[in-house]
Amino acid sequence: MNRRARHEPQQAGLPADDAPAAAAVVAEGAGAPAPASSRASGAVDEGNVDTGGPRIDGIGGSDLEGGAAGGPYAAFWRETERLTEAGALRRLSGAFARFVATLGAGEGASGGRGTSGDGALLLAALVLSELEGRGHSCLLLSDLAGDPAALLGWLDDDWKALARAARPLPRGAKGWSARLAACEQVWQAGNLDYGQPLVLDTEAAGGSGARLYLRRYWRDETLVAASIRARALDRRQVDTARVHAWLDQLFGARRPDDAAQGPDWQKLACAVALRGAVAIITGGPGTGKTYTVARLLALLFATAPDAARQRVALAAPTGKAAARLKQSIDKALGELAERVGAALPLRELTARMGAARTLHSLLGARPDTRAFAHHRGNPLDVDVLIVDEASMVHLEMMASLLDALPPGAILILLGDKDQLASVEAGAVLGDLCHDAQAGNYDAATLDYVKAASGEDVPAAFAGAGGALAQQTVMLRHSRRFGGPIGRLALAVNRGDVEAAIAELRSGAPLRWIERAQQQHAIALAEDGYRPYLQLLRATLARAADGCAAHDDHEQRVRAVLQRFEAFRILCAVREGEWGVQGLNGAIEARLEQAGLVRRGGDWYVGRPVMVTRNDYGTGVFNGDIGLTLDDPARPGSLRVYFLEGDKVRSVLATRLRHVETAYAMTVHKSQGSEFAHTVLALPKEGGAVLARELVYTGITRASAAFTLVTPSAAVLGEAVERRTHRASGLRAMVER
């Protein structure tokens, strides 16, 4: 197989601005990086788009180009250029390596003396920057010494040509480590720090576990690891008898058949979360993460010395996920209030909680600046912070969040560790949940859990996990996902291709179009979107008859939006006939042919759009999805309507500058959403992006029906067998 071709879709899956940290290192100036504490991750959020941050402008000037052209590494730069032209390297990676070269002593890249001319360093910087664009937060030197072509998805010959041009190269990870440590562009902990852009970390596992970082990512990983470890070790005194009594009341008695499913992990999670300053509750869809956290909140209120003063904040990476969290928590707390009655004024206590917010809004992101209002010097005013959909939180955002969280506050992270990681670098939840499946609970935890919840943890889950493992609980029993969709998701998750295929062929609610052409997906879209477009027609007809009062209009818009939310086409990639762009264009054309939409230009009634950049002026955020409708107050003009929980909000279409059509969207962007019928369209060749996590995330978006569309049956097996690997030092640092 052509490895380069396999690599391209992965690039295609990246956001348009895929150059965050390497470019930022340059723009910040090698000597003066901004502290994490004062940084709004521009290339982020809900966002993958850098709205106000440093750009690549500083790279690639005439000096560098002159330097790149000559010198002993002229062949290296030529090879770099060739690979860039061929689409195997992003342009930024070459530019970053050139920038690193100019920082060396001697005569710079053109002179070729001093460390600036060290080909090993140039090669490592190039690979590091390339990996950063693919979500890795560092470069493991063992990977560099092992099979770098595979790591990059390159042809062996391409790697060999580049490596030859950079010779002489060291052997083995230890050789690389020693060589890089000697370069003045690289800082190693303990040495003189003058703000070098690259950091070599050899502490975690000796020379063979050494990792090379862009300084920004090293700083973020260090901050996240130190903060999480300190929080996991920060244990509180717990009145276990009292907690036990409350847990019994909050969860009620278990049914006899429940015991067969092992301990009540939900109860256990509450007990564990209560004793530390951090807890992670992970589990697949419908395993009761929200149900559990509602009970945890009640427990926190019930055991707080002054419950009325307890400040609780709810947050999620996207507006949609935040709205869903609030809705589910409110529902669960409402039910609980009935159960606890006068024993705890739960309604009053939770009424003070306020809305769930996006992490950006919680931290106080501001237009035209990368700085958050909240940071270590101006911490968040919270005692308990609950973050849902934590798998979507990328490294930079997690660092900013932890920096802004007061040391005494309790952080609860909820999420599904098996879902796709963020588009941006890092796989924070996956790294932090490393021990979740196995438990690895030590004797002190087992004793505590027994005393505080009455639950016996089977010996299979005992072990000697680190401090964070003791504060992590995996919920294992799904109440919403027990049927065929759930079984399919589980089969994919454990990499059982045969079982997944058997499920997919078992009939409704599952369907697999194995050897599909694009037309199949288009036909599904026509059927899937017809109901909302027909309802929209009826709504318009009513408005034209003058029957619709304002409230009536809002109600109908809500109904149209809800119907639109019932169906979605998800893609693995952006480009090509199976990508978001190709499918959106083809679906629009088919809907017009069918008389379901009438396009007069880019904007037309019925057009669904996704916001691609945060826009504080209009209050819309990256990932928000809305529908275009007539403005009843201004005939002839169009508004885009967004559903937030039950509320409808609208913005004039002409005010939305960064949007794209959204009949089809990426699986990445669908995280935190659920559609009654979800169609997942996989391309023939998707490279590393076509992986198990992507298929699992796509399937778990479906609540009632799931259809898989593949151009060849083999695509499914290839995807399920491929696991996403992101290099990171977070786990090693947390356990250090």
Ligand SMILES: Nc1ncnc2c1ncn2[C@@H]1O[C@H](COP(=O)(O)OP(=O)(O)OP(=O)(O)O)[C@@H](O)[C@H]1O
């Ligand atoms: N212990 C339980 N007893 C009864 N019902 C439960 C229990 N746990 C969860 N449920 C119910 O199962 C459903 C799914 O729970 P919940 O929404 O909390 O799951 P979740 O893990 O947060 O899902 P998602 O991943 O979709 O956010 C809800 O209807 C909830 O009320």
